[in-house]
Amino acid sequence: MSAPVLEISNLSVRLPNDLKVLNTVDLRVEPGEVRALVGESGAGKSMLGKAVLGILPAGLRQTGRITVLGQALDQLPASVRRREVARHVSLIPQDPLTALNPVRPIAAQMTDAMVRIHGWPRRKALARAADLLEQVHIRDVARVLKSYPHELSGGMRQRVLIAAAFATEPKLIVADEPTTALDATVQREILRIIRGLQQETGTTVLFVTHDMGVVAQISQRVTVLFGGRVVEHIDTEALFAGAGQGHAYSRALIRATPDWTRSDAPFAPVPPEVIADLMQEQTR
Amino acid sequence: MTALISVRDLTVSYPDHGARRLFGPVPRKTILHGVTLELPKGRITGIVGESGSGKSTLGRALVRLVRPDAGQIIWAGGDRPVDLAPLDEAQLKPLRQDLQMIFQDPMSSLNPRQKIWQLIAWPLRRYGLDASRAAACAALERVHLGAAFADRFAHQLSGGQRQRVGIARAIALNPQFILADEIVSGLDVSSQATVLTLLQDLARDMNLTVAFISHDLSVIRHLCDDLIVLNHGRIVESGPVAQIFDAPSAAETRKLIAAVPLPKPDAEWLT
Numbered sequence: 001m002s003a004p005v006l007e008i009s010n011l012s013v014r015l016p017n018d019l020k021v022l023n024t025v026d027l028r029v030e031p032g033e034v035r036a037l038v039g040e041s042g043a044g045k046s047m048l049g050k051a052v053l054g055i056l057p058a059g060l061r062q063t064g065r066i067t068v069l070g071q072a073l074d075q076l077p078a079s080v081r082r083r084e085v086a087r088h089v090s091l092i093p094q095d096p097l098t099a100l101n102p103v104r105p106i107a108a109q110m111t112d113a114m115v116r117i118h119g120w121p122r123r124k125a126l127a128r129a130a131d132l133l134e135q136v137h138i139r140d141v142a143r144v145l146k147s148y149p150h151e152l153s154g155g156m157r158q159r160v161l162i163a164a165a166f167a168t169e170p171k172l173i174v175a176d177e178p179t180t181a182l183d184a185t186v187q188r189e190i191l192r193i194i195r196g197l198q199q200e201t202g203t204t205v206l207f208v209t210h211d212m213g214v215v216a217q218i219s220q221r222v223t224v225l226f227g228g229r230v231v232e233h234i235d236t237e238a239l240f241a242g243a244g245q246g247h248a249y250s251r252a253l254i255r256a257t258p259d260w261t262r263s264d265a266p267f268a269p270v271p272p273e274v275i276a277d278l279m280q281e282q283t284r
Numbered sequence: 285m286t287a288l289i290s291v292r293d294l295t296v297s298y299p300d301h302g303a304r305r306l307f308g309p310v311p312r313k314t315i316l317h318g319v320t321l322e323l324p325k326g327r328i329t330g331i332v333g334e335s336g337s338g339k340s341t342l343g344r345a346l347v348r349l350v351r352p353d354a355g356q357i358i359w360a361g362g363d364r365p366v367d368l369a370p371l372d373e374a375q376l377k378p379l380r381q382d383l384q385m386i387f388q389d390p391m392s393s394l395n396p397r398q399k400i401w402q403l404i405a406w407p408l409r410r411y412g413l414d415a416s417r418a419a420a421c422a423a424l425e426r427v428h429l430g431a432a433f434a435d436r437f438a439h440q441l442s443g444g445q446r447q448r449v450g451i452a453r454a455i456a457l458n459p460q461f462i463l464a465d466e467i468v469s470g471l472d473v474s475s476q477a478t479v480l481t482l483l484q485d486l487a488r489d490m491n492l493t494v495a496f497i498s499h500d501l502s503v504i505r506h507l508c509d510d511l512i513v514l515n516h517g518r519i520v521e522s523g524p525v526a527q528i529f530d531a532p533s534a535a536e537t538r539k540l541i542a543a544v545p546l547p548k549p550d551a552e553w554l555t
């Protein structure tokens with residue numbers, strides 16, 4: 001078996017007040033896998049993505065090990081680490097507006113990274129940018145390349161960021177809720193595109209989402225986080241099989257998901273007793 | 285059923301920099317083409333449509349963040365109906381408290397140096413309401429954030445926690461109308477369920493009229509009373525939500541409904 005693309009062991013991240021936002025997390029993602037990372041708001045999903053990219057907010061302390069493509073990132077000098085991460089790992093960030101520079105046109109923003117990382121001539125980078133924008137179903141590529149972020153709709157900005165993530169030909173993409181602002185039609189297109197690009201390039205994807213419908217369609221395995229800890233790693237098929245597989249908490253997340261085909265069965269937040277049981281389990 | 289807001293033949297355009305020529309004025313691109321709709325008092329109206337169809341533009345026109353090129357936006361929330369469309373900012377000022385909005389990430393435009401309770405208190409003070417820490421904390425409680433969050437800063441909250449602050453900020457003002465643009469798309473399913481239930485309860489208790497923009501049709505189906513489907517800046521279908529889901533008449537609506545990812549794996553779905 002080939003080495004995992006991403007291996008995290010015993011990772012903890014502490015706030016200045018010593019509170020742990022990630023707590024002894026273990027995670028192993030195989031090449032070509034799409035791994036869903038789910039959990040409630042504040043569970044630490046984005047924090048885990050940031051730790052992988054080495055962009056934790058200042059003042060947070062990290063312990064444990066993160067290995068990408070067999071390289072222990074934390075052992076590398078900061079400058080080497082930054083270069084290695086930029087070359088192999090891309091982020092599709094959670095917030096499409098603040099992730100783009102408001103005063104630079106899309107073309108410049110998309111090509112900068114390609115030029116910097118691979119040393120490609122700007123013409124080649126621009127052609128690749130245009131090609132990727134077409135692949136994410138941007139209708140008016142020439143206009144979008146000339147546009148500034150505020151001139152694009154939310155969904156267009158998010159598609160630009162997805163195209164930009166694949167532009168540098170990464171081995172691993174951390175996608176932090178990449179389709180949340182998209183309409184259902186485009187979301188489906190985008191998930192197809194991510195899956196298509198992912199299968200074509202063999203890129204591994206760590207897919208952060210709160211949408212259990214998306215989890216069911218895109219991932220092979222699911223990691224469930226609660227309060228900074230891993231609740232379980234489970235095969236997607238098993239989790240949704242409905243035969244009592246999976247942790248009670250994971251099943252409650254599925255029941256919290258609205259499903260328009262079941263207008264009689266309303267969704268409900270995760271029941272407090274499920275949370276209480278889980279917290280007790282975690283402190284054991 | 286009386287309408288709180290009636291929109292007639294609304295046309296909105298933006299400057300089109302992509303089509304800019306060397307000389308002359310920047311050409312404009314029409315986004316909404318003569319849209320007519322009613323937002324019934326005390327009801328939640330969903331607005332759906334594919335990306336770029338003009339949902340946010342329509343929302344921004346309803347709360348007069350953009351100025352329409354043509355058409356009327358009749359506001360029936362005061363003593364007598366007024367057309368919001370031609371008003372300037374000074375004329376809009378007394379109406380603003382009643383026209384609140386919540387966006388996908390309401391905190392990104394706010395002062396990062398202010399504590400959460402101050403962010404909530406600031407608009408309260410602007411409208412001459414009780415702007416104490418206690419009043420702000422009461423609003424936080426209503427969105428299930430404890431007083432422990434009052435002294436944090438926006439960057440110290442997760443995306444979901446921030447969104448609840450955005451809702452607290454809007455409802456603290458007791459408005460008649462709330463525009464909610466993709467407000468649950470950053471939330472996990474559990475707090476999404478909480479927020480939707482909360483919004484539904486608040487809307488009922490406060491007799492709020494809500495325009496709810498969302499790409500999630502399952503959410504729309506469970507939350508909204510009425511639905512408007514936009515396509516390329518035109519309304520292609522509108523009516524009670526149950527009726528539209530049971531028998532969608534527009535092809536665009538059927539396409540949107542078919543694209544909803546349901547929480548059960550389906551090998552066909554991505555092919």
Ligand SMILES: Nc1ncnc2c1ncn2[C@@H]1O[C@H](COP(=O)(O)OP(=O)(O)OP(=O)(O)O)[C@@H](O)[C@H]1O
Binds near residue numbers: 040044047
């Ligand atoms: N810069 C920061 N300083 C201190 N605490 C932070 C900071 N950023 C996030 N946190 C806290 O860390 C925890 C994990 O946050 P994170 O953003 O990883 O959550 P998440 O699982 O991505 O949630 P969401 O679904 O809302 O995006 C939360 O409790 C949050 O309040």
Ligand SMILES: Nc1ncnc2c1ncn2[C@@H]1O[C@H](COP(=O)(O)OP(=O)(O)OP(=O)(O)O)[C@@H](O)[C@H]1O
Binds near residue numbers: 183298337
């Ligand atoms: N300030 C602006 N200047 C120029 N064009 C704009 C501006 N804001 C939006 N547009 C354009 O108007 C069209 C409609 O945008 P709008 O944001 O209303 O779409 P939307 O339906 O909300 O899409 P999404 O689901 O992606 O949020 C898009 O083509 C967009 O590029």
Ligand SMILES: [Mg+2]
Binds near residue numbers: 045046047094176
């Ligand atoms: Mg997050």
Ligand SMILES: [Mg+2]
Binds near residue numbers: 153154155
């Ligand atoms: Mg929008």
